Amino acid sequence: MPMGKVPDIVVGRLPLYLRTLNYLIEEGHEVVSSQELGRRLGISPAQIRKDLSHFGEFGKQGAGYDVNYLRKQLTHILHVERVWPVALVGCGALGHALANYNGFLTKGFEITLIFDNDPAKIGQMVAGKVIHDVADMPRLLCEHGIRIAIVAVPSSAAQATVDILVKCRVRAILNYAPINISVPPGVQVQNIDPAVHLQRMTYYL
Amino acid sequence: MPMGKVPDIVVGRLPLYLRTLNYLIEEGHEVVSSQELGRRLGISPAQIRKDLSHFGEFGKQGAGYDVNYLRKQLTHILHVERVWPVALVGCGALGHALANYNGFLTKGFEITLIFDNDPAKIGQMVAGKVIHDVADMPRLLCEHGIRIAIVAVPSSAAQATVDILVKCRVRAILNYAPINISVPPGVQVQNIDPAVHLQRMTYYL
C-alpha cells in the first residue's frame, strides 16, 4: 500500500492509463475492469493490476475500478492535479504548433512563457503570449518559478539552451531537437524525434 | 553473424545509434569506440556491443568501429538506404510544421502526399505540395505505393483515418493524435503525445 521505489517503466504507463480513463469518462462509463482497460491499450490486464498495485488498492473485487476515483488517484500520483506553467524555447514552425495546442491544459500543463532569439520574432504575439528574448530567460524563468520546459530550437542550439534551463532550476525538459542532450542527475529529459520513430518501423517493412 | 529474431527493444535503439553516427561524421571522426558512443547516448558500452552483435561483427578489436562503415550497415539494417515516400494526413498547425520539416529527407523519408478534409485547405500548396482531399486517399496511396503515413488529425478522426490507411496497404503509422488506435497484426504503430511525455516527468517533480 505505501509506495516504495516504483520502476520507471511502470511510471511511464500511468499517463496512458490516465488518458484512457478520460476517454472512458467522456463516454459515460462509471466503472472499468483491468480487462477492458487492457483491451483498449493493448496491455495485459495482469500488468495493469500489478502496475496500479504499486500505489494502492484502487479497485473493487467483482466490480472493477471506479473510473472517476482511479482518475483522481492517477492525477494525484502524477502530480497533475495542479496546472504546471511551462516554458517553450524556440518559436518556429513546431513551436507555433505547440504554443497553439489546446491539449495541454486538460493534462496539467500550460505554456506561459515563450522564448526565441530571432529579433524579428521577439515582441510578436503567439497564442495570446508575447515572444520573449532568450536573453531574458534566466530572469523570467526564476520569476515564474518554471520547472518544466519544452525545447524546440535547432539541434545546434539545443545543448546550450538546455544548459541555461538547468541553471535556472528547470527540472523537466521535453526535447524536440534530434540530438542527445546531457543534463546533470536529477533533471528529467524526454526526447521526441519523429525520424527515430519512423526508423523503428522501417526495420520491419 | 546471421540475424535471427532481434528483440524490439534492440531495434528501437538502432536509430539512436545511427543518429549519433551522423553527428560523429559531421564532426570529422573516422572511428568510434563503444565507450564513446555510450557516453554520448547515456547507454553502457556493453549494451551497444551486444546490440550490434545481433547483426554482425562491425568493429575492430583494439580500434573500435569505423564510423562510415557502421553507419552504412545500420542504414541498411533499418532499410533507410532508400527514401520512403510518406503520406501526411491532417494539415493543421502540426501538419504544417511536419510538412515543412527538413529533417526527414536525410533520415530516409519524404512527405510526398498531404491530405485534409477541410474544403478551405484542399488545393492549397504546403511545402511545395498540394493538399489533397481525403476522399482521394485510397486512389493516391495506391498509385504512389505508400507504406508509411503520419496521422495528424483530431483524436475523434484518428481511428477512422487509420482504418482507411490500413485498408490501402499502409504498414507503418506515426500517430500524433492523443488516443490509442488499434490496427491489425503486421501494421506498425508509433505514438507521439507530448502530454504523456510531460506527465512521465512530473511524477518525479
Added chain:
DNA sequence: CAGAGTATGTGACTGCTTTCACAAGGTGAC
C-alpha cells in the same frame, strides 16, 4: 439469502534484458 459469476491483488514463476568479465585480436611506441 444462496450460489453462480466476476474481478481484484499478489506470490511464484517464466522469460527477457542488462551487466560482467575475459579471451582474442589489433595498435602504436620504441
Added chain:
DNA sequence: GTCACCTTGTGAAAGCAGTCACATACTCTG
C-alpha cells in the same frame, strides 16, 4: 619485433519485467 595497452564479441550471471493462477471478496439474480 616486442610489449604495454586498447577494444571487441560473447558466454555466464544477475537483475528486471511480465505472466500465471488463485485466494479473496464483491455483485446480481432469483
